[in-house]
Amino acid sequence: MPTFLGKIGLKSRVLRCQKHISRLSTDSSSLELPPCNFVPPKYTGAPIEEAVKTRKQHLFPSTHGFAYYKKPIMIHQGHMQWLWDSTGKRYLDLFGGIVTVSVGHSHPRVVEAARQQMDKLWHTTVIYMYPTLHEYIEKLMKKMPGNLKVVYLVNSGSEANDLAMLLARLHSGCYDIIGLRSGYHGTSPNLMGLTALSSWHYNIPTGFGIHQTMNPDPYRGIWGGNKCRDSPCQTDRGCDCASAKSCAASDRYIGELEEVLRYSCPKGRVGGMFAESIQGVGGTIQFPKTFMQRAFKIIRDHGGVCISDEVQTGFGRTGEHFWGFEGHSVIPDIVTMAKGIGNGFPMAAVVTTPEIAQKLAAATHFNTFGGNPLACAIGSAVLDVVEEEGLQEHCAKLGTYFITELGKLREQYEIVGDVRGKGLMIGLEMVTTKDSKTPLPAASMAQIWETTKDLGLLVGKGGYYGNVFRIKPPMCITKDDVDYAIHVLRIAIENFLKQQPKA
Ligand SMILES: Cc1ncc(COP(=O)(O)O)c(C=O)c1O
Known part of the structure; x- marks a missing residue:
């Protein structure tokens, strides 16, 4: 390269x-x-x-700004x-909507799958068995590494991240969550505080229990050099590190994370940490190569779970791997996915370990549209197309x-x-x-x-x-x-x- x-x-x-x-x-x-x-x-x-x-x-006037051009x-x-x-x-x-159209607008294969399913059955929920649900989740689970074996289907990235945050808190027994500055995870009241970009914040209290650590951005951050990124193109900054494995920038950003844990969290405890594998809305920001591995270890040492937000980076987009987190050589405890999962159809998912998923059984939890037959047929066709078209x-x-x-x-x-x-x-x-x-x-x-x-x-x-x-x-x-x-x-x-x- x-x-x-x-x-x-x-x-x-x-x-x-x-x-x-x-x-x-x-x-x-x-x-x-x-x-x-x-x-x-x-x-x-x-x-x-x-x-x-x-x-x-x-x-709503808040949506007018999205009408893009002059x-x-x-x-x-x-x-x-x-x-x-x-x-x-x-x-x-x-731009694919906003990083959402994964295999192509109105891809004929996906359209046909949707059409066939609409003729049969649009809607039922998990109160009954229905074929597309198990057919889809079998396929999706084949794409997951390690013990990531259990899925909860929802309808949007925000819903997936909300559920992931709840799971992290239930599993760890700790309320405090760490996010990265410049990260974007959605705009529900819960997530507004995790999304660390002020243009998405209102002047109301949000993000109770959420702490943001310094963004490990090798280009615009305080530290970074020309060996940091897993990319064909490096920053134009100098670098004295012998190799990407002994990355001084990574050391310092990890030091900042340790400071947040030390000063902001209950002693020795954290509920979890969220990170996009490559920040999307924040401006396609990649972290120094070893940062995620080291951050995951520290979070786990403090009793927390590691959550990879794959809403933009999933389903093959990063090329080398199917999931963005694989590029960091980590296996998260929870993965959230949306956007490309349905090629523009509103669907999303939370995948985790059986042990973490079990915590949600402590109360009743239900989602009317999540994993509906149409979504499952579409999600299934998307997976087939990614595979068959290489x-x-x-x-x-x-x-x-x-x-x-x-x-x-x-x-x-x-x-x-x-x-x-x-x-x-x-x-x-x-x-x-x-x-x-x-x-x-x-x-x-x-x-x-x-x-x-x-x-x-x-x-x-x-x-x-x-x-x-x-x-x-x-x-x-x-x-x-x-x-x-x-x-x-x-x-x-x-x-x-x-x-x-x-x-
Ligand atoms: C990385 C990431 N996570 C979560 C979300 C929220 O997804 P949704 O808009 O489907 O709620 C987005 C949306 O842009 C995103 O880019």
């Missing part, structure tokens, strides 16, 4: 790279989306202006990695290519501060200058973003400062799609730079 060296020699590499890249086209007139043989039906519904008006009148688009059809708007314009979707292996190969190509943008442009990720879970952090790491302001991000959309490319945005482009597409994208995306990003950055006043 290629690595990107420290700051020494950066200038000469930039010059060499600029010579090569100046030959690459930044002209948008020759741009053509990779071909697609699906022909969508013409949109015949109400115009977008009406949709905007209705949203403004009848949807000139919004109305999506009416999806097919695999493609979306079409109400005018018939086609887009390459590199999507995990595809993510590994294509993701490495994508990240390496994005790394070239970082070498070329001062405003591309960092490129990171693994498989098709990728982040591009934008800054005013590499040295300052000042986040590129929101208006500048919006300008680049609007151009990418106008050129038919949809990417996400995230990070505490909203300055990270998030690339987490349906896992079926191709090399031609990646080349197209790189081309568009280059044009969008060039257009933005051209409009800046000369220094």
Whole structure:
């Protein structure tokens, strides 16, 4: 795997790279989306202006901010990695809803499974036996390592994490839970305090019993170097460590975790710790390689359980492994999953050990829709498609290519501060200058973003400062799609730079 060296020699590499890249086209007139043989039906519904008006009148104002672009688009059809708007314009979707469409929009195999099940039985609950439930959980359990043998099916990532928190507290007999700053785990009242991004907080008490430790972010954190990450692309920071195994940054972040346990938790006790295997909403943040292993050991030594939130990183997206936590060489006590599990259908799951699951039997616990026949049929088809189409292996190969190509943008442009990720879970952090790491302001991000959309490319945005482009597409994208995306990003950055006043 290629690595990107420290700051020494950066200038000469930039010059060499600029010579090569100046030959690459930044002209948008020759741009053509990779071909697609699906022909969508013409949109015949109400115009977008009406949709905007209705949203403004009848949807909670808190949701308006999610209507992404200055000139919004109305999506009416999806097919695999493609979306079409109400005018018939086609887009390459590199965000998959929000990291939710795993195998492809309206994947024919998943659609067929849903259709067949809808004809038979939409709804019943665990009060009866029904075939799709046991067929699905048998398949899902084959994907779980160690003693992770028991599943509770729910409907959303927030529900899964709420249940995981309850299980951690019941099992450990301790109320205190640790989370990582910049982590996102959902927005239920319970989880608002675990989600450690202030833009998601209201001025009300939340997170009783939850403590956040310093985020082990090798790019923007206090400590980090160019050997920390499990990624084809390293930070441009220097590093004196002999190897990633003796990581000084990891030592220090672990020291911070120990301080939180020492000062904030009842002596020697903790209920558990939540961590995403790669932070998603927080901006595709990867931790130093040994951090998770060491954190899990410490949490267990204090009586707590380790919870991996695989809502974004599960189902093959990170490429090398089916689950993101496997990339950290750990086996959690509880795993939560959602989003990609149903390729956009609302379903989620909590998987744990029989011993931990037993604790929930102390009272009655029920979920009306969790594990309904339709969800199980869809989840089952998603697992089949990931397997049969080799999507995990595809993510590994294509993701490495994508990240390496994005790394070239970082070498070329001062405003591309960092490129990171693994498989098709990728982040591009934008800054005013590499040295300052000042986040590129929101208006500048919006300008680049609007151009990418106008050129038919949809990417996400995230990070505490909203300055990270998030690339987490349906896992079926191709090399031609990646080349197209790189081309568009280059044009969008060039257009933005051209409009800046000369220094
Ligand atoms: C890592 C992670 N966990 C949990 C959630 C919450 O999932 P949901 O929105 O389905 O409640 C999200 C949602 O974005 C997420 O990214």
